Amino acid sequence: MKKQLIKIWQWIDDRGGVSDLLKPLKTHLVPPNVKWNYVWGSATLFCLLVQIVTGISLGFLYQPSADVAYQSLQYIENDAVLGSFIRGLHNWGASAMIFLMGLHLIRVYINAAYKYPREMSWITGVLLMGLTIIMAFTGQLLRWDNNGVWSAVVAAEQIGRIPIFGDSISYFLLGGKTINGETLNRFFSMHVFLFPAILFMIVSYHVYLVFKNGISEPPKAGRLLNPKTYRKWYQDLLDKKGVPFFPDAIWRDAIFSLFVLVVLLILAFFVGAPALTSPPDLTNVQANPKPDWYFTWIFAIFALMPRQLESYVMFLAPLIGGIFLFSIPFLSNKGERSPLRRPWAIAGVVLVILAIGSLWYVGHQAPWHPRFNAKPLSEYSAVPKASEKVKKGIELYNTEGCLYCHKIGDQGGIRGPELTDVQNRLTKEEMIIRIVNGSENMPAYGGSLSKEELENIVAFLLQDSKSKNYKSKNNVEN
Ligand code: HEC
Known part of the structure; x- marks a missing residue:
């Protein structure tokens, strides 16, 4: 039996050139x-x-x-x-x-x-x-x-x-x-x-x-x-x-x-x-x-x-x-x-x-992408003792898609600047101008927000960062 196998192998090797094919591997020096x-x-x-x-x-x-x-x-x-x-x-x-x-x-x-x-x-x-x-x-x-x-x-x-x-x-x-x-x-x-x-x-x-x-x-x-x-x-x-x-x-x-x-x-x-x-x-x-x-x-x-x-x-x-x-x-x-x-x-x-x-x-x-899956801020937990105006502002902030591009606390997109501390950077007037006119990468909201809605959003943004700061665990799910 063993002899037979050897014979078969020899036939394959002789006709098929297996050893020759593998020879370079063995003789090749590095x-x-x-x-x-x-x-x-x-x-x-x-x-x-x-x-x-x-x-x-x-x-x-x-x-x-x-x-x-x-x-x-x-x-x-x-x-x-x-x-x-x-x-x-x-x-x-x-x-x-x-x-x-x-x-x-x-x-x-x-x-x-x-x-x-x-x-x-x-x-x-x-x-x-x-x-x-x-x-x-x-x-x-x-x-x-x-x-x-x-x-x-x-x-x-x-x-x-x-x-x-x-x-x-x-x-x-x-x-x-x-x-x-x-x-x-x-x-x-x-x-x-x-x-x-x-x-x-x-x-x-x-x-x-x-x-x-x-x-x-x-x-x-x-x-x-x-x-x-x-x-x-x-x-x-x-x-x-x-x-x-x-x-x-x-x-x-x-x-x-x-x-x-x-x-x-x-x-x-x-x-x-x-x-x-x-x-x-x-x-x-x-x-x-x-x-x-x-x-x-x-x-x-x-x-x-x-x-x-x-x-x-x-x-x-x-x-x-x-x-x-x-x-x-x-x-x-x-x-x-x-x-x-x-x-x-x-x-x-x-x-x-x-x-x-x-x-x-x-x-x-991917900061250039608005984050369409950003979790909305919750009006109840974000600002516990907020006035009606501010609460409406938060809601608009969610529904108008501001949060897709702007972060507040740990929530929102990063295409635009974070707005947690925006009240320290901008006056009320400057905010309104920005929101109404938009910019190269921000839509102009002048046509879609009423004067009152604008006031509400800005009232929310003007809150100090602590009362704006929003923790996910308090989230009352949308
Ligand atoms: C498509 C993304 C996008 C959306 C949606 C968006 N913004 Fe912006 N926003 C930006 C960008 C980008 C800037 C920076 C513009 C610049 O500096 O030219 C900006 C700037 C601002 C600023 C000025 C911030 C600063 O520090 O100078 C404010 C305030 C602001 N946005 C508020 C809002 C509000 C309120 C909404 C919703 C009504 C909103 N944005 C929706 C992208 C967006």
Whole structure:
């Protein structure tokens, strides 16, 4: 029996070339001190595998048609065996992939691993980053709930503002002038056929390049990279001190990927995917879509920017950013690799991270959105011994929507300034002027409030902050 099995194996190996295929793994040498800082790329690849497996599983049940997509997702979420878990994995897998890809990018940049002879690894890496973001973007719409749909549509319509081709691109993406049933089919096709195919090809090439050019050795301050002699120097290093990729280096990748998997399983199981919001209303633009976290910072840029600039920035920022990213290995592909000797390069990274971080924070707060779900102030508890005038003022404050944009105490939106202490800043007349005239971001209430109503609101705002201060626990529910 054993003999038979060995024979079968030998046949498969001889005709199928399995050993030959795996040989590079065993014979491929890597520099000796390639340590834990080198696991980000393989972990990103591992996340891609998770996405493939979970994506295909979701595809078994998902129906890419505008009439039934939402129901099929509800079915996956509520009834299908492991459905909600797998949806959670796919969602967290996407987040993890983007996060780890970012770390991989930062590591490669800080170590200047993009320099000779690995420029092509960098270029394909930038392409892969673009593709991964496109995958996240197209996947969001497949959720086919209000949030997912309108986040994608807002972005697609931003694209429409690109001069000259904008309209055509956006028409192509949406399958029409605005969102419609066909949009879903387009995004589905892009998300499961087109972009994965391109992604797999480039990933394979990216990984092939790692074997062809070797893993970059950790940089050392003062050791300059000379393209003329590098390949020979690197080969000598491997000959003298190299260790086989399998098993000496790959075990770290395996352990870290396992760790990523455990984290993903825990998140998918205990947190799950974002709850589906209501089904999309295609005839009614949703005012307040909340994109997935990796896009909030981009939304923040557009929300904070003066409107007239948006079209240009929409067009120029990705263009300039893309050209800059691609050109990095051409700006400098030799010389110093150590981050200790490249202070400006490192300062640049820190700056970019800080900028994206703060935009992300702002985007998360979404201060430009009125908070339509703000709890109304209660006229009884807010000002216990209030006069009739003040009570009417509180009521108007609720019903006229002031609280969507203004905070009092711990309640309300933050699009406009907090009004808890406004009585110390403004006189009665100044308040009235502001409310009647509005401003760029505040509607003018002159036409909709009577003189008496105005007096009432202002009487309320003029209260000292203590009697205005409103604690949720006293809330007599609306
Ligand atoms: C759509 C959001 C929005 C709504 C709704 C809104 N405001 Fe405002 N409000 C703002 C913004 C933004 C400012 C800051 C305007 C500026 O400084 O140009 C502001 C400014 C003010 C100010 C001046 C505050 C200061 O410190 O200078 C007062 C008072 C005020 N609003 C009262 C009200 C009242 C009362 C209502 C309801 C009747 C209301 N607002 C509704 C957005 C809003």
